[in-house]
Amino acid sequence: MANLRGKVEAEVELKSPADKFFKIWRSETHKLPTVSSKNVQGLKVHEGDWDQHGAIKIWNYTVDGKSEVFKEKVEFDDDNMSFTLHGTEGHVFDAWKVFKPACKLVPKEQGSVAKLSIEYEKYKASDPNPDKYMAFFIDMTKDIDAHILSARRKKDRGMDVIICEVVLYYA
Structure with a gap:
């Protein structure tokens, strides 16, 4: 009998x-619906609060041009800067009994690495691997990285203006 459990993994270099x-x-x-709008169209808390371990959230997103829904319960590990989304309902369960996206962040001297994974269990051997969902996860990860960098550049530009004003004022 074929092994129906699997895990897809990817690493994304972040700035x-x-x-x-x-x-x-x-x-x-x-x-996230603003940061990665081409991927995530809606995200709401079903139970708990946004930053609460164990909160249940409902995602509206697009994969391969199709609108889908995903309900998950989040688990955070603050010490290891990681999280796991335990899927409970949604379109992914048409192909998989278990669907658990996860991310662990690893700091580097400059930037960091996002170690992404999706654990899954198929109903039958002919069901596909969740490769398109990993591509979605990677794309969303890149969007978040770009958002953070953009916010830092805006903040830096604001500081440049303040520094220039101070220099001009005292000159």
Whole structure:
């Protein structure tokens, strides 16, 4: 009998610091429909609060041009800057009994690495691997990284203006 359990994994090099990236997932997931609008069209809390371990959220998203829904219960590991989304309902369960996306952030001297994974269990051997969902996860990860960098550039530009004003004022 074929093994129906599997795991797809990917690593994404990020220019943003691990703590800033983790913060988006830990306490600012409500921003994802804006940060990655081509992927996530809606996200709401069904039970709990945005930053609460064990909160249940409902996602409206697009994969391969199709609108789908995913209901998950989130598990955070603050010490290791990681999270797991335990799927409970949604379109993914048409092909899989188990669907658990996860991310672990690893700080680097400059930037960080997002180690992404999706654990799954198929109903039957002919069911597909969740490769298109990993592509979605990677794309959303890149969007979050770009958002963090954009916010930092805006903040840096604002500081440049303040510094210039101070220099001109005292000159």
